[in-house]
Amino acid sequence: MTSVRAVWKSVWPPLVAVLLFLLAWEVAVDVFHVEKWILPSPSDIGHEAATGASGLWEHTRATLALTLKGFAVGSIIGLLVAVLLHRIPFVKSALYPLLILSQNVPTIALGPLLMIWFGFGVLPKLILITLVCFFPVAVAAMDGLARTDHVMRNYMEMAGATKGQIFRKLEFPYAIPSMLSGLKISATYSVMGAIISEWLGAEKGIGYYMKMQKSTFRTDRVFVAILIIVVISLAMFVAVAIVERLLSRYSPPRRKGG
Secondary structure (H helix, E strand, O other): OHHHHHHHHHHHHHHHHHHHHHHHHHHHHHHOOOOOOOOOOHHHHHHHHHHOHHHHHHHHHHHHHHHHHHHHHHHHHHHHHHHHHHHOHHHHHHHHHHHHHHOOOOHHHHHHHHHHHHOOOHHHHHHHHHHHHHHHHHHHHHHHHHOOOHHHHHHHHHOOOOHHHHHHHHHHHHHHHHHHHHHHHHHHHHHHHHHHHHHHOOOOOHHHHHHHHHHOOOHHHHHHHHHHHHHHHHHHHHHHHHHHHHHHHHOOOOOOOO
16 A cells, blocks of 8 residues: 555646646647647547557557567667677777777668668568667666675685676676666667657658658647557566666665765
8 A cells, every 4th residue: 555655646647737738738739729730639639549549559559569670689689798798808809999989970871871771671670670679778787797895706716716606696687777878768768769760761650650641631630649659668668677676686786885
């Protein structure tokens, strides 16, 4: 009962703020007679979402499938890169600056190149999402591995533990919270990557749907697509947060100041 009250206490302020914002939006559109193709009211958007839900399911499913695939591939590559750079300091000193520089290239600028090189199939879209997702995971995982308790590491070294044993039994469990923090960021980025890839070339998906509705000035449908993107992003974030809660019991507690 106490936990329910605590959750409600944290939820109701932003909920009230959102409801007041929607109410002000509805009133402003009606009072100032704003054209629907410029800014539809929340009720118009809700009506379009209800009437066009069946036609949007195929696009939503395509985007969700692409997002999950890209997120999985990007996260795995990010973790592998983090482990590689952590275990081999020379490789880290050589490649880590290049990883930082790679993030200065806008993702949408790489899209046309990927389409030229790999066509308009699924592969260039997965590569684009992977490029968006792997960096937060890699950086967070490397930070977590580097922050391992040095006292425990020295103790295991004195006890005769090998580097592999130290990694499996100390460094990796200790880095789990940081890895999951990176995965939460990557989960939301993966949706953005999927939408961008669908803008550049696709036959279905929410990004493709938004592109088509923009050309016909159906602003209400564009808002519906944005709402779907927000829901998918929140669902991805919550899913990783649930996994984080389940795995937190396997992560050793951190010492104060460690």
